[in-house]
Amino acid sequence: MEYDSKLVGFVCKFCFLHSFDLGPQPDTSIRLEMIKLPCAGRVDARVVLTAFEKGADAVFVAGCPSHECLNLTGSARAEKRLDRIKVLLDAIGLGRERLMLYHVSGTNGPRLADIVREAALAVGCIGRNPLNTHRSGERSCCTNDHSGAEILARD
Amino acid sequence: MIIAEQKSLQEIDASVEGAKRVLVVGCGGCVSVCLSGGQTETEVLAMALRLKREVAGTPVSTAEITLERQCDPEYVAKLDEAVKEADCILSLACGIGVQFLAERYPDTVVLPAQDTKFVGGTLEHGVWEERCGLCGECILAATGGICPVIRCAKSLLNGPCGGSHDGNCEVGQDTPCAWVLIYHRLKRLGREAAMDEISPPKDWSKARDGGMRKIVREDLRL
Numbered sequence A: 001m002e003y004d005s006k007l008v009g010f011v012c013k014f015c016f017l018h019s020f021d022l023g024p025q026p027d028t029s030i031r032l033e034m035i036k037l038p039c040a041g042r043v044d045a046r047v048v049l050t051a052f053e054k055g056a057d058a059v060f061v062a063g064c065p066s067h068e069c070l071n072l073t074g075s076a077r078a079e080k081r082l083d084r085i086k087v088l089l090d091a092i093g094l095g096r097e098r099l100m101l102y103h104v105s106g107t108n109g110p111r112l113a114d115i116v117r118e119a120a121l122a123v124g125c126i127g128r129n130p131l132n133t134h135r136s137g138e139r140s141c142c143t144n145d146h147s148g149a150e151i152l153a154r155d
Numbered sequence B: 001m002i003i004a005e006q007k008s009l010q011e012i013d014a015s016v017e018g019a020k021r022v023l024v025v026g027c028g029g030c031v032s033v034c035l036s037g038g039q040t041e042t043e044v045l046a047m048a049l050r051l052k053r054e055v056a057g058t059p060v061s062t063a064e065i066t067l068e069r070q071c072d073p074e075y076v077a078k079l080d081e082a083v084k085e086a087d088c089i090l091s092l093a094c095g096i097g098v099q100f101l102a103e104r105y106p107d108t109v110v111l112p113a114q115d116t117k118f119v120g121g122t123l124e125h126g127v128w129e130e131r132c133g134l135c136g137e138c139i140l141a142a143t144g145g146i147c148p149v150i151r152c153a154k155s156l157l158n159g160p161c162g163g164s165h166d167g168n169c170e171v172g173q174d175t176p177c178a179w180v181l182i183y184h185r186l187k188r189l190g191r192e193a194a195m196d197e198i199s200p201p202k203d204w205s206k207a208r209d210g211g212m213r214k215i216v217r218e219d220l221r222l
Helices: A016-022 A045-053 A074-092 A111-126 A130-135 A149-154 B009-015 B039-056 B073-084 B095-104 B178-188 B192-196
Strands: A006-012 A031-037 A058-063 A099-103 B002-006 B021-027 B061-067 B088-091 B109-112 B114-124 B127-132 B172-176
Touching: A006 A016, A006 A045, A006 A111, A016 A111, A031 A149, A045 A058, A045 A074, A045 A149, A045 B039, A058 A074, A058 A111, A074 A099, A074 B009, A074 B039, A099 A111, A130 B039, B009 B039, B021 B039, B021 B073, B021 B095, B039 B061, B061 B073, B073 B095, B088 B095, B095 B109, B172 B178, B178 B192
Parallel strands: A006 A031, A006 A058, A058 A099, B021 B061, B021 B088, B088 B109
Antiparallel strands: B002 B114, B114 B127
16 A cells, blocks of 8 residues: 555535544555535536646545435536546546546445545555655645645635 | 537646746636636636646636626726736637737737637537528528528538438438428428528628628717
8 A cells, every 4th residue: 555645625514524534544555635525426527627727646526325315416416527537647648547536435434444444555556646756755645635626715 | 609629638738838827717608508618617717727737737717707798898808907916817708709809919829718619509508509690691591590591410401401311310310411401390380382482692792701701880980
């Protein structure tokens, strides 16, 4: 597993954060920034690309299972949006594998720790964000910027 | 509205090759409504371009501005200061906006980020379809509000051709024959007898065939 990976999670406050309260904490060796969304369907290309631009090695979006989405179509919308963003990530050269979507039921306690571990494992396979390599010496990849959060707040 | 579709990132990146500072200009008009060139799409394109270039090791800086419209000089003028700092301008407007920018900034390269497709409307969220052929002389009154100029592949003005089959056009099974639609519409209105009237040859000089068109309203000019 790639330790010291930086992961950014855009998470639905209804399901994922409930699950977060119920389960074990994720591995503390993995740097994790979680950004709370009113619904997974709120995610868009700007916030995902901002996260990568600010050094995320992988980004995950966690929302309710489609049939449990409180906004009915939020999870389905997130899935469609992510499909399009993945095409963009391929065109950019970062690769679609860095972006993941998870459906998490609100009562599934251990899921957060699993997801974070899975995402960190994926980074181990695909490598670190190449932008961090290019920037080494210029800028630390470990920023305290809230990836994409300012866009969400502005909107 | 004018419907446009963004070019691929590869094509856009190739077009701005060599530029270090790119001014990415969105449009709040039609392309904003069809979700291809508004503020969000402008920000996404600028980010994607920056990331792509940085991954490739040839970084580029971008500035993003979304104008109310790019087809009005009074709005375009708002770019005057930003253009001074840019090597090139990337416009997310339709072809009109690109040309208006090129006319105002003759010393700066202006590039299109969109392919302008057609004049149409929204069928449902994410689906747009062509409706107007901009022929310059509307005949919808005679055809029950269904335009054969644009909805018939051959722009026939007097009934369907031999390629009409089971209500569909020969160009594709998902393309309804305009003249079948017109017949059913006129019948519903009790006006199907209107189909017996022969339309004379259309004056295409009022369409694109007559060259670039221009309207001058003297009452609006000072």
